Amino acid sequence: MCRHAAWLGPARPLTTLISDPEHGLLRQSYAPRMQRYGMVNADGFGFGWYDGDRPVRYRRTVPIWADANVPGLAAAARSSCLIAAVRSATAGMPIEETATAPFADGPWLLSHNGRVRREALRPIVAGPGDARGPESICDSAWLASAVFTRLRAGLALAGALTAVVRAAAEGDPEARLNLLVTAGSHLAAVAWGDTLFTHLEEGVLVASEPLDDRPGWRPVPGRSLLLASPDGVSVTPID
Numbered sequence: 001m002c003r004h005a006a007w008l009g010p011a012r013p014l015t016t017l018i019s020d021p022e023h024g025l026l027r028q029s030y031a032p033r034m035q036r037y038g039m040v041n042a043d044g045f046g047f048g049w050y051d052g053d054r055p056v057r058y059r060r061t062v063p064i065w066a067d068a069n070v071p072g073l074a075a076a077a078r079s080s081c082l083i084a085a086v087r088s089a090t091a092g093m094p095i096e097e098t099a100t101a102p103f104a105d106g107p108w109l110l111s112h113n114g115r116v117r118r119e120a121l122r123p124i125v126a127g128p129g130d131a132r133g134p135e136s137i138c139d140s141a142w143l144a145s146a147v148f149t150r151l152r153a154g155l156a157l158a159g160a161l162t163a164v165v166r167a168a169a170e171g172d173p174e175a176r177l178n179l180l181v182t183a184g185s186h187l188a189a190v191a192w193g194d195t196l197f198t199h200l201e202e203g204v205l206v207a208s209e210p211l212d213d214r215p216g217w218r219p220v221p222g223r224s225l226l227l228a229s230p231d232g233v234s235v236t237p238i239d
């Protein structure tokens with residue numbers, strides 16, 4: 001499973017997720033501590049932040065440690081909503097930027113840790129020829145497309161994520177569906193088949209595994225949905 005992380009709170013630089021904490025995503029790209037599927041996350045990386053309401057995204061297919069632009073970019077990119085991901089491609093999935101999180105549409109940025117059979121998603125993604133269909137054959141791009149379609153139709157993050165996770169799990173009971181979506185003013189995450197942690201401070205950190213050894217990291221129970229906004233954080237089971 002890939003590793004991902006997000007921040008919602010007072011404006012911070014992207015180094016908050018990547019290189020400031022001892023076990024940030026830079027370290028997790030070659031030495032994750034809780035990863036059960038895959039050993040390293042060297043098949044690409046991506047991150048996103050918000051310039052006002054507008055998301056800005058950067059993604060590459062090289063390991064995050066191999067991109068000499070990252071330290072400067074991550075220090076300069078500051079916002080109240082941040083997302084970052086490092087990738088360990090699932091066998092058979094292409095290594096290309098369009099298969100790399102974060103996926104983007106409108107105000108939303110999305111990352112996925114896990115895998116799902118694409119056949120299970122066929123009923124819920126737009127078909128070939130639809131301009132809004134998945135941008136890659138990667139399963140994560142299919143999931144992103146299914147979520148974005150529902151968000152564009154007007155569903156809130158909770159409704160869109162719950163609908164897609166339920167449909168995907170029904171079609172593929174072995175699916176691992178840890179999803180993370182930012183919307184600038186709020187974010188949502190699903191724990192389904194892999195670990196997810198939060199750390200509450202003057203905002204909230206969400207991460208596949210703790211970014212450091214400070215006390216206060218809390219596991220999110222499996223099969224649940226986390227919602228974070230300036231009003232607080234809630235976790236609810238997905239039946």
Ligand code: GLN
Binds near residue numbers: 003090113116139140
């Ligand atoms: N299945 C996705 C991919 O191939 C995510 C992989 C992962 O979580 N390791 O990119």
